[in-house]
Amino acid sequence: MSINTIPTVNLLPYHEARKAARRKKVYAMLGGAAGAGALVVLLGGLYIDSRVDAVTGLNQVLSTENSRLDLQIREVNTLRKDIDGLLQRQKAIEGLQNERNRPVQLLEELVRQVPEGVYLTTLKQAGDAFTVTGIAQSNERVSELLRNLSQVSWLDKAELVESKAVMMTNNLREQRRLFDFSMRFSYRAPEVPDDGKKGRAGAASGAAAQGARAGKG
Structure with missing residues (x-):
């Protein structure tokens, strides 16, 4: 009487190959994620660098404009002082002129009054x-x-x-x-009236x- 023997199949190489494939897939995914992360970091660094350069350029422009405005402000203040000085001298000259004309004006008024x-x-x-x-x-x-x-x-x-x-x-x-x-x-x-009022007031007086x-x- 003969007994049928079942052939033995060695599945170890199959499992090893499957594990290796999984490891490769995992490594590939990790490599892709690392590459994507590196790309994001690189792009983020480039964006930050560009923004830093833009802000630096803007700061330089603002600094230049501030310096120009400071110069203009100093010039305006100098002109204002010059104008104030001229106005004060003009006022002093007008005061002296009025002082000089006052006796003549008074004498003429006394003659009339x-x-x-x-x-x-x-x-x-x-x-x-x-x-x-x-x-x-x-x-x-x-x-x-x-x-x-x-x-x-x-x-x-x-x-x-x-x-x-x-x-x-x-x-x-x-x-x-x-x-x-x-x-x-x-x-x-004297208060300086309008020309019409001045004429009428003078005529009435x-x-x-x-x-x-x-x-x-």
């Missing part, structure tokens, strides 16, 4: 304050002069200091009763002064 029967003898100035003395035919003429001076826009605080009756002798050796007076006032810078003189005459 002094009523008939009033004769001024002295005019003194102390800064912005003025004192005038004179002789008047009556106290009414002194009061009229005071009112006229009070209406001048660039004169302020007109007030009578003293008015006293005196006896004087004229060229005909006649005794006349006159009034020796003194009054003071101060200078005030001139008409009023003429009317007052005519009434007193």
Whole structure:
């Protein structure tokens, strides 16, 4: 009686080959992942380098612009100081010009405002304050002069200091009763009105002064 024998198959090489294939696949995946990681790191490094270069360039541009602006600011400050100096010198010159013209302006105004029967003898100035003395035919003429001076826009605080009756002798050796007076006032810078208003105000003031003189005459 014969017994069938089952042939023996050695599967060890198959398993080894399968393990080797798996290891190769794993190594390949690891290599791919490492390559991809290296590529990402490389690209990230290139991007960061490009951004750093861009920021560095921008900082250089900003630094250059800041230096240029600082120079312009210094130039503007220098020009501003020069302009301020010129304005101050111009103001000083205008002040000197006004100071020089003020006595002439005041004398012209006094000629317009002094009523008939009033004769001024002295005019003194102390800064912005003025004192005038004179002789008047009556106290009414002194009061009229005071009112006229009070209406001048660039004169302020007109007030009578003293008015006293005196006896004087004229060229005909006649005794006349006159009034020796003194009054003071101060200078005030006039406001600059519009041209139309200025013209109308000047005409009205001139008409009023003429009317007052005519009434007193």
